[in-house]
Amino acid sequence: MKTLFDKIWDRHVVQQVADGPTQLYIDRLYCHEVTSPQAFEGMRARGLRCLRPAQIFCMPDHNTPTHDQDKPIQDPVSARQVAALEQNARDFGLTHYGMFSPDNGIIHVVGPEKGLSLPGMTIVCGDSHTSTHGAMGAVAFGIGTSEVEMVLASQCILQQKPKSMRIRIEGRLQQGVTAKDVALYLMSQLTTSGATGYFVEYSGEVVRSLSMEGRLTLCNLSIEMGARGGFIAPDEVTFEYLKDKEYAPKGDDWTKAVAYWKTLQSDPDAVFDREMVFDAKDIEPRITYGTNPGMGIGITEPIPQTAAQAKAPEQGFRKALDYMGFNAGERLLGKKIDYVFLGACTNGRIEDFRAFASIVRGRKKAPDVVAWLVPGSWAVDRQIREERLDQVLQAAGFEIRQPGCSACLAMNDDKVPAGKYAVSTSNRNFEGRQGPGSRTILCSPLVAAAAAVTGVITDPRTLL
Amino acid sequence: MKQKFNVITSTCVPLPLENVDTDQIIPARFLKATTREESFFGDNLFRDWRYRADGSPVEDFVLNDPTYSGCILVAGKNFGSGSSREHAAWAIAGYGFRVVISSFFADIHKNNELNNFVLPVQVSDDFLEELFQSISSNPATEVEVDLPLQTVTNKATGRREQFDINGYKKHCLMNGLDDIDFLLENKEKIEQWEQLNR
Ligand code: SF4
Numbered sequence: 049m050k051t052l053f054d055k056i057w058d059r060h061v062v063q064q065v066a067d068g069p070t071q072l073y074i075d076r077l078y079c080h081e082v083t084s085p086q087a088f089e090g091m092r093a094r095g096l097r098c099l100r101p102a103q104i105f106c107m108p109d110h111n112t113p114t115h116d117q118d119k120p121i122q123d124p125v126s127a128r129q130v131a132a133l134e135q136n137a138r139d140f141g142l143t144h145y146g147m148f149s150p151d152n153g154i155i156h157v158v159g160p161e162k163g164l165s166l167p168g169m170t171i172v173c174g175d176s177h178t179s180t181h182g183a184m185g186a187v188a189f190g191i192g193t194s195e196v197e198m199v200l201a202s203q204c205i206l207q208q209k210p211k212s213m214r215i216r217i218e219g220r221l222q223q224g225v226t227a228k229d230v231a232l233y234l235m236s237q238l239t240t241s242g243a244t245g246y247f248v249e250y251s252g253e254v255v256r257s258l259s260m261e262g263r264l265t266l267c268n269l270s271i272e273m274g275a276r277g278g279f280i281a282p283d284e285v286t287f288e289y290l291k292d293k294e295y296a297p298k299g300d301d302w303t304k305a306v307a308y309w310k311t312l313q314s315d316p317d318a319v320f321d322r323e324m325v326f327d328a329k330d331i332e333p334r335i336t337y338g339t340n341p342g343m344g345i346g347i348t349e350p351i352p353q354t355a356a357q358a359k360a361p362e363q364g365f366r367k368a369l370d371y372m373g374f375n376a377g378e379r380l381l382g383k384k385i386d387y388v389f390l391g392a393c394t395n396g397r398i399e400d401f402r403a404f405a406s407i408v409r410g411r412k413k414a415p416d417v418v419a420w421l422v423p424g425s426w427a428v429d430r431q432i433r434e435e436r437l438d439q440v441l442q443a444a445g446f447e448i449r450q451p452g453c454s455a456c457l458a459m460n461d462d463k464v465p466a467g468k469y470a471v472s473t474s475n476r477n478f479e480g481r482q483g484p485g486s487r488t489i490l491c492s493p494l495v496a497a498a499a500a501v502t503g504v505i506t507d508p509r510t511l512l
Numbered sequence: 513m514k515q516k517f518n519v520i521t522s523t524c525v526p527l528p529l530e531n532v533d534t535d536q537i538i539p540a541r542f543l544k545a546t547t548r549e550e551s552f553f554g555d556n557l558f559r560d561w562r563y564r565a566d567g568s569p570v571e572d573f574v575l576n577d578p579t580y581s582g583c584i585l586v587a588g589k590n591f592g593s594g595s596s597r598e599h600a601a602w603a604i605a606g607y608g609f610r611v612v613i614s615s616f617f618a619d620i621h622k623n624n625e626l627n628n629f630v631l632p633v634q635v636s637d638d639f640l641e642e643l644f645q646s647i648s649s650n651p652a653t654e655v656e657v658d659l660p661l662q663t664v665t666n667k668a669t670g671r672r673e674q675f676d677i678n679g680y681k682k683h684c685l686m687n688g689l690d691d692i693d694f695l696l697e698n699k700e701k702i703e704q705w706e707q708l709n710r
Contacts, residue, residue: 062701062702062705066679066680067678067679067680068678069680071695071698071701073702073705073706073709082543086547089546089548090548090692094692096692099699125544128546192620193548194624194627194628194691197692198695201695201696202692202695202696204695206691206695
């Protein structure tokens, strides 16, 4: 009668501290340059070495520019953080995929594609979107800097066990509706705090039918509903994806691993603290109109008339519309936009580029739209070229930039100017997230592509 | 920073505001630092309330007012809400506060304080209000925080309350141990786990 979460969690309990938290063993720690320097500094101050350096992987992604990566970074603060990570990895004997190396990319894209994130694992990183790796059937969650230091030192973490929630999505998705739309739909139903305190297992027909890329997108967005993390039980899709990946088990080990992974299912009579069921037929391509990812609508729907309909506090609803320059009750189809961003750990994978290319093929980029197409990793970039998608994109007037987080949080110089509208496949539309004063409309790669070729918000189903 | 806790008796610095969020405690622009040098974050605690944009101190902000001093910060309800940044706890510890008293703490921030050897003491609304009154009528008012007994006492009025802390954290604070010390003490258990599960 155990949930899958219980099975993975229980297996990793080193001890239950009396009148305190659980000591949990961590299989994999990822470090990026923004949240790790103080943890390494703490290690040095205590004179410690990493307990299990082979289980720790480092790569810069937040600060990396998306052009001229072979040249030094211009911004001195970014340069310092990126250099600090390289130095720390060297000093502590950790694997480091440096900027411009063929292995580099956004951690949450690189981990799965290298087979570093595997079913049944516990995975942490000082980054909230670590939930992405849950798509492999792992318990993956973001942690704070002190906790990064705990794992560096002891390969363990102290945690209170979260509550469990199951979200089932039944039925079949309509054409033009993607995993991103499913996630945006869930957020609008649950709001950005609806899953606070929970770990979410996604299941049901829709989830089973998603590709691995789609599952990664769905799990990525768990955190935007307030959840600690989200995951999907591994199945044939997972095994197929992982087979022959660089760090996946090989030969006999593979056979053994798959046999174990097949046991990673919630028992039929497992009890969850909360269960929710949704129907695929209620989901159409979606966009956000406000300043949190829960403020979203179907692309053909009007913005809610009232805060109550929007499930938002009155003041927050007005403030968001003001910031975005939208009116309550307004429809957004046909609205002019300025920037398009395809990328981020949400939608920077090969399937996202395929989707984008499927719409722009034989069309042209709208003349006054600025488009940033940023692969999630160099491996994605290579695959794009192998499949000749670069030629399709170029013929339509698009260029591909170099991998990194880029305009997802605009820590490098890909910043959307104040007041401009950016149609973006990233995961957060907070005020100023993509640059001071920028206005973000979150959506799937299909919606982004439709906007990029028409210059306005367009239902991608009309272009398929 | 890793001082052992037992009984602390001190005057207080009052901040009678509700919903003080982590952005106020330490503004986001300080997140780009690559160090956690205590003085750096302590110097920038409540930066935008404490200093004007030109760097001159805001005289009537409580940290710039010599009337109030001590290692106990007394703050309004819902202290430490907003972003989970640990930098906020570094700033409070770096400034030299060892205890924060409030009638409610945001969850993650409370944990961050404990991890950085600052004791969050949650008291009732009444206790908090009375304490603010005691401090404002006499800034020399002392508060006694007794960790072994888990009590907090307003010495001006003699009012005493019990506060909560889990047994594990109490042990850590009283012995000057943090989570990493605890985990490393348990290295054998970690190795046992690995042997069983590999
Ligand atoms: S792409 Fe965006 S959300 Fe993902 S890790 Fe980078 S900054 Fe965070």
